[in-house]
Amino acid sequence: MSNTSPLDRVEVAATGAATPPLTASVNVTRRSLIGLVAVSTAAATPSWATPSTDAHATAVSGTKDKVPDMTTDTQSSLPARQLAIGPIAVATAQGDMAALAISLNTGLDAGLTVSDLKEVLVQLYAYAGFPRTLNALGELMKTLDTRKRAGRQDPAGREPGPVPTGAALLARGTANQTRLSGAPVRGRLFDFVPAIDQFLKTHLFGDIFERDNLDWPSRELATVAALSALSGVEAQLQAHVRISLNVGLTLAQLRLFAETLAARQQTEAAGRLTAVLDAKVGQEKA
Numbered sequence: 001m002s003n004t005s006p007l008d009r010v011e012v013a014a015t016g017a018a019t020p021p022l023t024a025s026v027n028v029t030r031r032s033l034i035g036l037v038a039v040s041t042a043a044a045t046p047s048w049a050t051p052s053t054d055a056h057a058t059a060v061s062g063t064k065d066k067v068p069d070m071t072t073d074t075q076s077s078l079p080a081r082q083l084a085i086g087p088i089a090v091a092t093a094q095g096d097m098a099a100l101a102i103s104l105n106t107g108l109d110a111g112l113t114v115s116d117l118k119e120v121l122v123q124l125y126a127y128a129g130f131p132r133t134l135n136a137l138g139e140l141m142k143t144l145d146t147r148k149r150a151g152r153q154d155p156a157g158r159e160p161g162p163v164p165t166g167a168a169l170l171a172r173g174t175a176n177q178t179r180l181s182g183a184p185v186r187g188r189l190f191d192f193v194p195a196i197d198q199f200l201k202t203h204l205f206g207d208i209f210e211r212d213n214l215d216w217p218s219r220e221l222a223t224v225a226a227l228s229a230l231s232g233v234e235a236q237l238q239a240h241v242r243i244s245l246n247v248g249l250t251l252a253q254l255r256l257f258a259e260t261l262a263a264r265q266q267t268e269a270a271g272r273l274t275a276v277l278d279a280k281v282g283q284e285k286a
Helices: 085-094 097-110 114-128 130-149 166-181 188-192 194-208 216-228 234-246 251-263 267-285
Strands: none
Touching (some): 085 114, 085 130, 085 216, 097 114, 114 130, 114 194, 114 216, 166 194, 166 234, 188 194, 216 234, 216 267, 234 251, 234 267, 251 267
């Protein structure tokens, strides 16, 4: 057992030398996506959101480039900046502003840009709600002001590019949802309330997921952490663990992510995530 903390276990370069903690660069550079109710074709898929297996499952033109190939990276480690996303998302979902202030500072020191942090928090409103997100954005403003007064100049980062509108937005959002889930998502719930299906495809998967300034794995890490912080959403947490694997993360990386939460005293969230990962391993062995 290593005596280093999860934030110190960062990616190892080809030379075998560890990247310095809290300054590791990100090796995944493509845009990211989180599906609120999108699920993979695994056995635990809820009956109300069953991915279709028809020919449209392969009709995801324009989205393949959004999923970075992480198979050549170290399979059991993550960059410090991605590990730092977890405590931020948990604190946001729980409304713990004291913990969030600490986590935001840690994230900035780890290499997250101002744009990265804004995007993570905007993303989380789909999972934690507007009140929690608005409070978290206010805390981010305070944190940046405090750091600026202390002489810290944090990089602004890249703003998102243009997002399509109208019919093009619906098409792109549908393709994003399909790509992330592994197949088109359909089900009785969406037949029962078609408006939810429309909102998911055009707004969540379109307006938000089409924003290209945060990669898919980072978005999924934020979502997994936020869902781990909430009770009663185990089905969604299970779905997003599967989605995380779809976008190139590994079970070992997710376990390290859970260890990071535990190290920050976010034990309930760490426990929920660990339980889901243990169940996933059991399913694969069965």
